[in-house]
Amino acid sequence: MKMKITVVILMLFPFFSLAQKFSKSERELINSGNTSERMYVIQSDIEKELEILKSVSKNINPKAKNLDILISRMYLAVTHPTDGGVGIAAPQVGINRNIIWVQRFDKPSEPFEVYLNPKIVWRSELMRKGAEGCLSIPNTRGSVYRHYAIEIEYHNRKGKKHSEKIEGFTAVIFQHEIDHLNGILFTDRIKEQEHKDFYPINNPKELYLEQESSR
Numbered sequence: 298m299k300m301k302i303t304v305v306i307l308m309l310f311p312f313f314s315l316a317q318k319f320s321k322s323e324r325e326l327i328n329s330g331n332t333s334e335r336m337y338v339i340q341s342d343i344e345k346e347l348e349i350l351k352s353v354s355k356n357i358n359p360k361a362k363n364l365d366i367l368i369s370r371m372y373l374a375v376t377h378p379t380d381g382g383v384g385i386a387a388p389q390v391g392i393n394r395n396i397i398w399v400q401r402f403d404k405p406s407e408p409f410e411v412y413l414n415p416k417i418v419w420r421s422e423l424m425r426k427g428a429e430g431c432l433s434i435p436n437t438r439g440s441v442y443r444h445y446a447i448e449i450e451y452h453n454r455k456g457k458k459h460s461e462k463i464e465g466f467t468a469v470i471f472q473h474e475i476d477h478l479n480g481i482l483f484t485d486r487i488k489e490q491e492h493k494d495f496y497p498i499n500n501p502k503e504l505y506l507e508q509e510s511s512r
Contacts, residue, residue: 318361323392327367335373336390338380341434341482350433354393354478356414359456368411371398376409382432384470386477389433397474403467412451415475418460419448424495424505427469429483439487442495443469445504
């Protein structure tokens with residue numbers, strides 16, 4: 298009987314580790330505006346805001362109170378007609394939680410979709426090089442190598458777990474936004490890749506493989 302109880306506890310542990318509510322300060326920030334007002338996007342050139350961007354985020358309970366408000370206000374921020382983009386992560390609005398919006402260029406009508414607690418569980422060796430920018434890093438763009446294809450796991454708004462394989466430019470957006478959840482900016486990737494070598498594959502998509510170091 299004792300062994301059965303232990304097994305049940307171990308099976309439930311991942312759920313309990315996921316089930317985190319917003320803190321008081323997070324709730325205050327989320328409720329500083331209503332669902333018709335976009336969240337302020339924090340900037341890397343402001344020291345206190347950079348600290349948030351460089352922090353690792355935590356999982357969120359899909360049933361958490363105020364989550365719908367945050368999701369709605371993040372959507373308004375990323376889809377703003379003059380200051381929007383193709384993706385946004387919760388740390389960019391001052392909330393260190395694992396929540397992202399991504400524009401799905403690989404789907405009809407190219408919709409924006411929200412993902413809770415996303416993580417990358419597989420990455421292709423094949424790389425893609427492309428220009429990136431960031432809503433939180435003003436007036437800066439640079440070329441970054443990203444995995445051409447990835448597999449992600451995430452929870453939807455009902456708390457159901459999903460997995461999906463994604464490739465191309467949409468996979469780049471996912472990698473950029475999930476990096477935010479781990480406190481990594483695209484400029485960090487650029488610096489990291491200065492010490493790596495990549496060699497091109499002869500095709501029109503500008504694909505690459507990382508050169509193994511002999512050092």
